[in-house]
Amino acid sequence: MRRTRFFLPTLREDPSEAETVSHKLLLRGGFIRKVASGIYNFLPLGFRVLKKIENIVREEMNKAGALEILMPLVQPAELWKETGRWEAYGKELLRFKDRKEHDFCLGPTHEEIVTDLVRKEVRSYRDLPLILYQIAPKFRDEIRPRFGLMRAREFLMKDAYSFDADLEGVEKSYQLMYSTYCKIFENCGLKFKAVKAHTGAMGGDFSHEFMVLSETGEDTLAICENCGYASNIELTPAISKASYPIEPIKPLEKVYTPGVRSAKDVAEYLGFPLEKITKTLIYIIEEKEPIAVVIRGDHELNEVKLEKILGGKAFRLATEEEILKLTGAHPGFLGPKGLSMKIIVDKALENYPNFVIGANEDNYHYVNANLGETFKADLLADLRKATQGDLCPQCDKELFFLKGIEVGHIFKLGTKYSSAMRATFLDRDGKEKPILMGCYGIGVSRIISAAIEQNNDEKGIIFPWAIAPFQIGIISLNKIFSDKAEKLYSELSALWEVLYDDREESPGVKFKDMDLIGIPLQLILGKSFQERGEIEVKIRKKDERFYVREENLKNFISEISKTL
């Protein structure tokens, strides 16, 4: 591709709307342009990257025996009503009516559609196993779209659905997708980690998330180097190194703590370590029942764990007015003593002596509170987020934590959808049974952002060879080399994807642009060519330069590309 014939508007400055590196670089590099919040145009350069990733995904899915289909973005409400998700799915489901006043939605996922398809066509165990997939736009009306392609409302997703006759089959399909996903992310040139994860709205016992490792990731992963345990922190059991201070139980004492609200402030004011303070949070379950949750001041509540304890019931933090009404105090002075509601206490407070609680009276706390003595817990449970210093649930070695961007998620669904929608098959034994399902997603457009977050420097993007929009860039620094540049361009284009910057721009502009958009190899015709007839090959990743004679060039590129 000639640069003069390519639609590639690059920007010299960061657009003010972008915050993260990947978002800034995608806009500056002319990959995408915003249409509305969370909705983007893919320009030719961005589209090329998208197609590259798509093809890597497609190739591996096909190898796994999955069959590509295409399902509609617009979906009728009837199917969603069958599974109950028309009501259960939140506002992310964009609902609307057609001209006949019939309810429709934009598909945020396709379980209903695919299950409907399969129930109509699959009759016998002989038709199973079956894995169907598509690479198609999804729409989720996110509360807060952000970071460009990272959390867009309309985005490109690969979603796959497996159908099996028995548990053994499900397990096989799940493992097949697991290994396929590993290959896909490897082939994309990404550093990633598969972790155990929360199943969320999809249902099922457990799932795996595929995380691209990056400091800017929104998720935290707990990893054990010793035994290989890896989970999303939402799911990680919090196991303290058992080292409670040994001290006699002291008498409860009410202390004056004027205007001291946060756990940190209380600790400072009283001169105690933060772990001696507790936080009491009031939640409202299903808009009626209040509960109190007590955790240590140095710990953070894990709402996923709370959700499980509450059996999946909806809950939210109480408002300040509700808290005042229920406890008689403002947030900051709450404590479990004397509350007339269910009290759930984090396990870290079991046997923990002489801690501080709020007095449910503004400007007062109690010191030397003790579980069982000062107040009773209705339930003692693991409620907190695992944290630095906690132990691996499998092997007792210390965990460490990494940040990741979720690019894939695989689930065993069981019969959740097939039962609700009566997707059944006739088994060998002549009995009609619900089909066992699994579902498997990859955020194709999100991978672009994740790849950039993981691979960039102050000059711009550094694309892995496999997903670069062009593999080779040619820069001629003087018109006198034009003929040679043209020749190289046409010859190399037969073997690789080449972007030839044939603009009449100064060298600096060409270098800056080529670096910005992350082309892995740059061929430069300049001094070395004029003086010695050697073509300068610049490796974007390492900023290394090689000087290669034309007759060796193709071999050199083939070899070096294996390391990119």
Add this chain to the structure above:
RNA sequence: CGGGACGUAGCGCAGCCUGGAAGCGCACCCGCUUGGGGUGUGGGGGGUCGGCGGUUCAAAUCCGCCCGUCCCGACCA
């Protein structure tokens, strides 16, 4: 939806407080210049100042409402 910020040329911003000719840098067009890291220089085009309403002789500027965007929290690939 709650909290915060912003909206002036394609992009980045100043001007607003204290009302009185719509500016700067980059980008874009034309010329010359330069050719190893956003070359220099001369000329030029481009604006419903987010929208509507109000105050005023006069509104980018003051007031009200609305819209949009971004950031922080809950959702998710």
